[in-house]
Amino acid sequence: MKIKSVYIDDDKAERSKYKSRFENDDRTKERFVIVTYNAPKLSDDYARISAENPELLMVDYDLSVPDDNGQVIGFQGIALATQLRQQFPEVPIVLFTRKSVFRLQDYAKISETLSSIDEIIYKQDLFKIDSSTIEKLFHLAIGFKLMRNQKNKGWDELLKLMGASQSDAGLLKLADPPITYRKSWATVAVATWIRKVIFQYPGILYDSMHAATFLGISSEAFASEPIQPLFTSAKYSGIFQSTEERWWKSKLRSVAYSIMNKKEKGLPLRIAFPMAWERDRKTTIEKAKCVFSGEAPAEWVCYILHQPVMIKYSLSYKPDSRPAVMEEARVSFEAVKTSNDFDQRLVDPLGRELISEIRKTPKRKIDGE
């Protein structure tokens, strides 16, 4: 499946360079067809882009180079993206730029202006040998394509595209989907919801650290050869899947239950799964150790350090406005003590009272240290 992609850049040399790279790199040549355009200025220019029926739009940020007639578009790639979004409401738009000209932090207070951008990809990252950016770009385009091509665009069709089970459907409904009963979805809004809400916040899907901690084991143990095949069926394989794998929480639970005996099923999962595994395989498995105390199995994942932590050694943190159905963000005492990323304004008043005490608390001794 090849993705028809329009790449808009005011710099002729850049257009030529990246078209060539897309056409010659083994990872892209069979997946993308690149058509390049200078920044559109007239309605005819937009019409020509439209005639391409693009499936992916890549827009440069800095559009200040005059064209052959000495004309400059007069606005940046972000404004152009907004214009393109009106014309292509179901096509993903990627800001394709250099780190030196576009700094995301400059938009921290006006992030709404980026709402027409589905992804930001830095030119210098795309073709790196060990980069997963190409995969990300491809799955973004494929996800939009599958949604666009769907005849009926209702809730049930969306669940099918995501590969969600009935029990997950209930939770997904609680995650504020931008889709109303009996109405068709708006592709961009739903795509953004899946990628920026369902993927981003733990609760319905888990990344590998959350999945491992949920099962009571270390992320290394979770990634290991004997464990991974067991949970293959729990892996997310719906639209927008990318190299950063995710697992359905509900399916992790049911797979874990499948190896437990009656007694183990009555225990908390994070205790029962390692116990069942060790009994079944007659081998030990590394548990999820708290980053602060070394106790195991830890129940949560520290929002800042992305390490397991015991609830009793963590504080509630409010870095975002995630739906209530998602697991709350918590920061470990370790992050409170050591991380420059910790912002105490994001802790609720009760937690804030504890910060000075936490900073004075010595780190608990971890076994083997």
Add this chain to the structure above:
Amino acid sequence: MLVDPAYAGKYLAPRSKEIILERIYSLEKNTEKAGKKGKKGKRKLKSWEFSISRDEPLVFRENSEKYQVDIAGIICGVGDDITEVKTRLRVWSLDEALCYRDGIDCAEFKNKFQEYKKRVMVRYHFDRRAPSVEKPEPIYHLQVGGQTLPDENCWFPKQIEVPRFHFPPMDIILLCELVLVNFFHKESEILRKKPEWIRLIQKSQHIFQDVYFTQFNKCCVNSSNTILGHLLSLTPPGRFPSDNW
């Protein structure tokens, strides 16, 4: 914390979250006024009140055993002194088999159950003795039963107003912990481990129970009377005036 969206839906019945928020707002307004400086620059110790109406109590969700608990009460104070504590906890059953006993309860009651779908099985009052009361009541006490309301479908004979058990003061927060521990034990395990939750409970313990238990201990070692005797004889003008113990 209970009004945090992550917990409100899990433990509280609809509307209860709003009730708490309204009451907190009202208390904040109340204490703001109380904190203003008087003419001589001294902070006036004004009276304050926190109440959850008996007519619109804080209702928890039905638990897995078909019990539903609600809490109401009034707590008053002047400055840091607690002058009145009257809290009530009711346990409703929504289980027909428990609410209506075939062959024992009358048909009229069955009709009533069909209408209300629930029945109060037990109610507890955690009160501080009012200054005007002449009956033998420990300064802080627990009474089971109390005055029945029509929709409760229960019968606690008015004549049996005793016993009054001596019991530590319980505010709304401490009662919430009691409800979670007893009616949502497993579900609330994670919440109850959280340092913020523990701190919240500790604050209430500090405000309502620290002095009580300190003085209670003194009663234990005071050979002039029994513990109950001490608690009965205490006159409560202020918070816990130690001279009276």
